[in-house]
Amino acid sequence: MVQTAVEIARAVRAGELDPVQVTREALARIEAADGVVGAFRRVRAAEALAEAAEVAARPDLDELPLAGVPVAVKDVTEVTGEYAGWGSAAGSQAASAEDGVIAQRLRAAGAVIVGLTRVPELCIYPMSDDPGGIARNPWEPAFTAGGSSGGSAAAVASGMVPIAHGTDGLGSIRLPAAMCGLVGLKPGRGVVREPAEGWFGMSTHGPLATTTADAALLMSVLGERPDLASIGSPQPQRIALSTQVPVIRAPLPRPLARAVSRAGTLLAAAGHTVTDATPEYGFGTLVALVTRWFAGPAAHADAGFDLTKLQRRTRTHVRAGHLTSRFVSERARTAWLSRAQRFFRDHDVLITPTLATLPPMAQRWHRRSWLANSAPAVRVAGFTGAWNLAGYPALSVPVGRHPTYDLATSVQLVAPPGGEALLLGLAAQLEDVYPWPRSR
Known part of the structure; x- marks a missing residue:
C-alpha cells in the first residue's frame, strides 16, 4: 500500500525518507501502471527527480507541509518548462517561463510535481480522454475515471501518487472522486485565490486524495489556509x-x-x-448552469485557441456558447x-x-x-x-x-x-x- 501524503511528509521532515527515493518509487509506479490507466498527459521524470533533490537540500525541510510528496497536477495550470494543454491540440504549446499560483504553492510547500494529468478538451465533459489516451477507472477499467479531473483521480486511485490537484466547474473534482472512490473537495468561491476566476466564477481548484487527512492537507496548501490541515471533530449538526x-x-x-x-x-x-x-x-438554476457551461468554454477558446483545430464536439459547444453568452x-x-x-x-x-x-x-x-x-x-x-x-x-x-x-x-x-x-x-x-x- 502506498503511503499517504501525511505519512510521507512526516517521514521526510524527520529525515526517515529521502525525497529523491520517494519520487523514484512514484515514477516506477507510473511506468508500471499508466499504460493501462492513462492518467498522465506528460510525466516529468527527469525534472521531478531534480526537484526532489532540491527539496532534500532545502534548509526549511523540517517545516514543509508537503515535504517530498509526489503530486500530480491537472493539465490546466502553468508549470515552469511545461505548457498547459487543456486536453487540446488547438492551443499554444509554448513552455511557461514561470509557475502559476498553484505550482508556486505546491513547490513552496515542498511537493514534487511528477506530471500533468489528462483532461477532456477545455474541461467540458466528465470523461477524460484525448488522442493520446483514455483515463480509466483503476477499479473497473471499462469505466471512465471521470472528468474533467479524471486523470488526477486515476493517478491517485491507482496508487501512482498519494494526492493530486484538480479543478471543479460543474463537478469536475467531485465526479471523478466519486467514480474512483476518493475524497474530492470543491472549496467555496474565493477560498483558493487566483488572478482570474474560470467559468464566470464557478470553477475553483481543490484536492483529490485517498484519505480525508490527505485531502485536508492539500487543501490547506492550495488555499494557503494552514488551519484546514487540522481536522476537528464536528459538533452535532x-x-x-x-x-x-x-x-x-x-x-x-x-x-x-x-x-x-x-x-x-x-x-x-x-x-x-x-x-x-x-x-x-x-428551473432557472438549470438554465443558468447550462448557459455558463456553454459560454465559459467559448470565452476560454476565444482567448488563445485555434477554433479550426478544436475537436468536432468542442467546436459545436463553442458555437453554442457564442450564442448563449448574452444570456449569462x-x-x-x-x-x-x-x-x-x-x-x-x-x-x-x-x-x-x-x-x-x-x-x-x-x-x-x-x-x-x-x-x-x-x-x-x-x-x-x-x-x-x-x-x-x-x-x-x-x-x-x-x-x-x-x-x-x-x-x-x-x-x-x-x-x-x-x-x-x-x-x-x-x-x-x-x-x-x-x-x-x-x-x-
Whole structure:
C-alpha cells in the first residue's frame, strides 16, 4: 500500500525518507501502471527527480507541509518548462517561463510535481480522454475515471501518487472522486485565490486524495489556509438527506440512493440530527448552469485557441456558447443563492448522491459527436453543478461499494460558505466508522 501524503511528509521532515527515493518509487509506479490507466498527459521524470533533490537540500525541510510528496497536477495550470494543454491540440504549446499560483504553492510547500494529468478538451465533459489516451477507472477499467479531473483521480486511485490537484466547474473534482472512490473537495468561491476566476466564477481548484487527512492537507496548501490541515471533530449538526435529482427528477439507481441512507445512519449514530429535505433548486438554476457551461468554454477558446483545430464536439459547444453568452446574468444565480440560503437556515449540511447515474464507459469520447458526449454528461452530473453556481463548498466521499461492479458509491456533502472544515470533519467521521479501500 502506498503511503499517504501525511505519512510521507512526516517521514521526510524527520529525515526517515529521502525525497529523491520517494519520487523514484512514484515514477516506477507510473511506468508500471499508466499504460493501462492513462492518467498522465506528460510525466516529468527527469525534472521531478531534480526537484526532489532540491527539496532534500532545502534548509526549511523540517517545516514543509508537503515535504517530498509526489503530486500530480491537472493539465490546466502553468508549470515552469511545461505548457498547459487543456486536453487540446488547438492551443499554444509554448513552455511557461514561470509557475502559476498553484505550482508556486505546491513547490513552496515542498511537493514534487511528477506530471500533468489528462483532461477532456477545455474541461467540458466528465470523461477524460484525448488522442493520446483514455483515463480509466483503476477499479473497473471499462469505466471512465471521470472528468474533467479524471486523470488526477486515476493517478491517485491507482496508487501512482498519494494526492493530486484538480479543478471543479460543474463537478469536475467531485465526479471523478466519486467514480474512483476518493475524497474530492470543491472549496467555496474565493477560498483558493487566483488572478482570474474560470467559468464566470464557478470553477475553483481543490484536492483529490485517498484519505480525508490527505485531502485536508492539500487543501490547506492550495488555499494557503494552514488551519484546514487540522481536522476537528464536528459538533452535532442538522443534516438533510436528499436523493431527488435536481430539477429533472430523473430515476436514481438504488445503490446510489442507499449510500445516502447509509451516510445518514452513520452520522446519526455519531450524534447528528438527520432528516429528509430537498432544496428548491428551481428551473432557472438549470438554465443558468447550462448557459455558463456553454459560454465559459467559448470565452476560454476565444482567448488563445485555434477554433479550426478544436475537436468536432468542442467546436459545436463553442458555437453554442457564442450564442448563449448574452444570456449569462447574475439574476438567476442570485435567485438560486437566496433559496439556498433559506434552505441552510434550517439545515447545516446537505447530503446527496455525488453521481446521478453510473459512470460512463471508458472510450474515445473525443471522436464522438457533441450530443453523444453531452447526454451522459448532463445525466451523471445532476447533483453537483448547482453548488458551483452558489459558490458553496461541497465534498465527495465514498460510502460503500456497488453490488455489481467494483465501484464506490459516494455521497456529496454541502455546507454554506466557510464550511470546508466542517465538511472535512464529517468526512473524517464517516471514514473512521466506515473506511474504504484506499487504492487499487
